[in-house]
Amino acid sequence: MDIEGIRSDFPILNDVIYMDSASTSLTPEPVLEAVLEYYREYNANVGRGVHRLSQIASTRYDDAHRKVARFIGARKEGLIFTKNSTEAINMVALGMGLRRGDRVVTTLLEHHSNLLPWMQLKKLGVDIGLISPEKDGLFNLSDFEYAIDDKTRVVAVTHASNVLGTISPIREISRICREKDVLLLVDGAQSTPHMRVNVRELDCDFFILSGHKMLGPTGTGVLWVKDPEAIEPLFYGGGMIEDVSTDACRLASGYERFEAGTPHIAGGIGLGRAVDYLEGVGMDALQEHEAQMTTRLLEGLLDIQGVEVYGSHDPKERIGVVSFNIEGLNPHDVALMLDDAAGIMVRSGHHCCIPLMKHLELKMGTVRASLYLYNTEEEIERLLEVVREIARTV
Structure with missing residues (x-):
């Protein structure tokens, strides 16, 4: 290297x-140039115009989805750009339709972004189960076996701790979830910048990453969903639909259904360039x-x-x-x-x-x-x- x-x-x-890269990484010159290039050379909205600048911007923005999806072993149709990992986790927590009697299992190792969204669901009568790590930050898998019951809808766990650095045994946790027919959300904000990640190998249902921790611009995050039908969009507006009547709307089938309104275009393109940089290294x-x-x-x-x-x-x-x-x-x-x-x-x-x-x-x-x-x-x-x-x- x-x-x-x-x-x-x-x-x-x-x-x-x-x-202090676990908080936010530095941003390399090629990423800065990609962001500036958007504003200097093809500053236009995406998915909304037939003129040349809009077509260029739309292609680059879509390419960024494809690059990030490839980076984590996913398809771009389920790869949603968000403003950060916090927003991404909230989209799942609030989009699953959890209700009284449902149970969520998470851990004490979590960043507040993967804890508070679930804790707020207590107001709806959702039960929250918390698994404690050992003092060294490692988990006892039997605790997951015990905590996940027949009312559990989703398990939310960090891939790597932002405090202790310990790596969670995601494949083993996934096996337990599959046996019990429970969805698995993995917070990959700390793991994705530092190791090879493949969501298919991890066998998770939702994967989260933070763009600004992996050389990308601030204000960029990612939510990958295996099945887009598993959650409902939180935000509604332009760019997310195929058809609208005065009675209803038909949502777009790809990532667009979760990206209502004008997105952070320059940020998304910059994140795609950050992936190029990491793959080059x-x-x-x-x-x-x-x-x-x-x-x-x-x-x-x-x-x-x-x-x-x-x-x-x-x-x-x-x-x-x-x-x-x-x-x-x-x-x-x-x-x-x-x-x-x-x-x-x-x-x-x-x-x-x-x-x-x-x-x-x-x-x-x-x-x-x-x-x-x-x-x-x-x-x-x-x-x-x-x-x-x-x-x-x-």
């Missing part, structure tokens, strides 16, 4: 060491690069007195998201120290996972370093060096 060539596409790296090479850095980061942090690392210590069981604390220090203070000392950007706090933090008894949350394709071994060593210096002062 040409790490120097990759880094040259991210000029912001000249001034900082960026280790190669997901296998990217994953190997991140695994090497994650291994070194884990080893280094575990060797520093006064530092506690959370999640599995086996790099094979996780992505490059590493949460830690320095004994006696508030994680926010540590994050500020890292920035002040070396321009190292990390996340601190609860990471939108307050129930998990309570489960782990981490009142103030953690410091989180999250790695991506543009990080280097030298940056890892610099982080470890500064953490050692901070730990010595306590």
